[in-house]
Amino acid sequence: MVALSTALLVLALTLLAVQYLKLQWSRGRFPPGPTPLPLIGNMWTLRFELRHDKLMQLAKTYGNIFTVWLGHTPLIMLNGCQTVRDGLISHSEELSGRPATAAFEEVSKGKGVVFSTGHNWKQQRRFGLMTMRNLGLGKKSLEGRIQEEAQTLIEFYASIKGKPTDPSPSIVHSVANVISAVVFGHRFSSEDKEFHQLVEASDFLVTFLGTMWARIFDIAPWLMRHLPGPQQDMFKYNTFLETFVKMEIKRHQENGIPEEPQDMIDFYLTKISKVSDDPTSAYDEENMIRLVTDFFGAGTETTTTTLRWALLHMVTQPAMQENVQKELDAVLGESQIIQYEDRKRLPYTNAVIHEVQRYSNIISTGVFRQVVKETSLQGFRLQKGTMVLPNLSSCLFDPHYWETPHQFNPGHFLDKEGNFVTNEAFLPFSAGHRVCLGEQLARVELFIFFTSLLRAFTFRLPEGVKEVNMEPIFGATLQPHRYKICANAR
Structure with a gap:
């Protein structure tokens, strides 16, 4: 028995040693980076999280293009504005793929637009852009929906008369109803x-x-399927979403598709019927389900989280809140309906919104890319199939582009005369072929919701609360800790 145990131990150590040597040999084909270990690569060093701050620290040692290993899989990191823009914009086509990681595949099965790649992705993206335009993106119709939801939010805060409240549920409800109208054709009651x-x-x-559990699932999906943990909730919630969307599709089919489609499901069902004889078509029910869930998830989470950060910054910086309100009062008055076009007359307010997106960037590192065609990036050869991850936060905190990168400073978006100015390092929605499909919708929502709330209320911390936790909760998005505020009518 002792001899058998010894033999097994020697075998295990030998296999680990061989794996270690293979990893060291493989490293020579990729940009430099920290030394990977067998089985876990660099994930132990990174604590199984791809945090933007840790990755920026590694860039100081290994340069703006470096390699970290997710188990046995190399991941090329892009750091700093110039490098990220070079990868996402100058080499946009070559880096337009999406790797089939275990977690991505479990959630999407390679369908939809966020986690798909190749021909399927191109067709779903083209359809998504066309549908958003047809449903009023950039027009008064969709902007009117946002204004209505902003008014509903104002009425809610007015009803609680300055009592301390967590703003998250009410913001989620209003923002989710905007995208619900787009994909489902109707809004939901707050009691639903x-x-x-x-x-x-x-x-x-x-x-x-975006959590370490997803990274562990990527390394050993066969094992994680049989162990307890949050990955089991991933299976449960994903099944619920698919079932919910299937029910919505069934309702649309039972009601019949109108001559003028009213929402994304209407448009998709119409598209399926038109291309049923096209063998190259990627339009089917599975893609429709995933496209709808992609739009709903991204369209709710990103805007909601940014607005939560925006209100948090306003209650912790009351002088800045007052300056926004003074500009709103001077330019818009009390009765005028706020429109997205008004941002051009509100440079300070627009700068504050942009600074919230920069300083409290919610996407952090973006989403994994995959090289679809061998290319060269700043002297490094990137082979087809290699995973790449742009550290978007490294652009938003790049000291070469921002005067005070680690301070909340709306002046980053204002010139000496107080006019609003843009900055090429401002990439909260990513860039290139994989830029966020909902960028324009998110911009309109953020502006109308934020200005509507600040014109109607002054937000304060509850009595006795002197400070709040400003550190983000790490995940696929960087969320603020839950907090309460008081909305006092102006």
């Missing part, structure tokens, strides 16, 4: 239990995919 389950499921999946 199924709607709350929908938001909860979507929020969990968006968050989970």
Whole structure:
């Protein structure tokens, strides 16, 4: 028995040694980086999280293009504005793929637009852009929906008359109803239990995919399927989302598709019927389900989280809040309906919104890319199939582009005369072929919701609360800790 145990131990150590040597040999084909260990690569050093701050620290040692290993899989990191822009914009086509990681595949099965790649992705993206335009993106119709939801949010805060409240549930409800109108064709009541389950499921999946549990699942999916942990909730919530969307599709089919489609499901069902004889078509029910969940999840989580950060900055910096309100009062008055076009007359307010997106960037490192065609990037050869990850936060904190990168400073977006100015390092929505499909919608929502709330209320911390936790909760998005505020009518 002792001899058998010894033999097994020697065998295990030998296999680990061989694996270690293979990793060291493989490293020579990739940009430099920390030494990987067998089985776990660099994930132990990174604590199984791809945190933007840790990655920026590694860039100081290994340069703006370096390699970290997720188990046995190399991941090329892009750091700093110039490098990220070079990868995402100058080499946009070559880096347009999406790797089939275990977690991505479990959630999407390679369908939809966020986690798909190749021909399927191109067709779903083209359809998504066309549908958003047809449903009013950039037009008064969709902007009117946002204004209505902003008014509903104002009415809610008015009803609680300055009592301390967690702003998250009310913001989620209003923002989710904007994208619900786009994909489902209707809004939900705040009392609808199924709607709350929908938001909860979507929020969990968006968050989970950026956690260490997703990275562990990527390394050993066969094992994690049989162990307890949050990955089991991933299976449950993903099934719920698919079932919910299938029910919505069934309702649309039973009601019949109108001559003028009213939402994304209408448009998709119409598209399927038109291309049924096209063998190259990637339009089917599985893609429709995933496209709808992609739009709902991304369209709810990103805007909601940014607005939560925006209010948090306003209550912790009351002088800045007052300056925004003074500009709103001077330019808009009390009765005028706020429109996205008004941002051009509100440079300070627009700068504050942009600074929230920069300083409290919610996406952190973006989403994994994959090289679809061998290319060269700043002297390094990137082989087809290699995973790449742009550290978007490294652009938003790049000291070469921002005067005070680690301070909340709206002056980053204002010139000496107080006019709003842009900055090429401002990439919260990513860039290139994989830029966020909902960027324009998010911009309109952020502006109208934020200005509507600040014109109607002054937000304060509850009595006795002197400070709040400004450190983000790490996940696929960087969320603020839950907090309470008081909305006092102006």
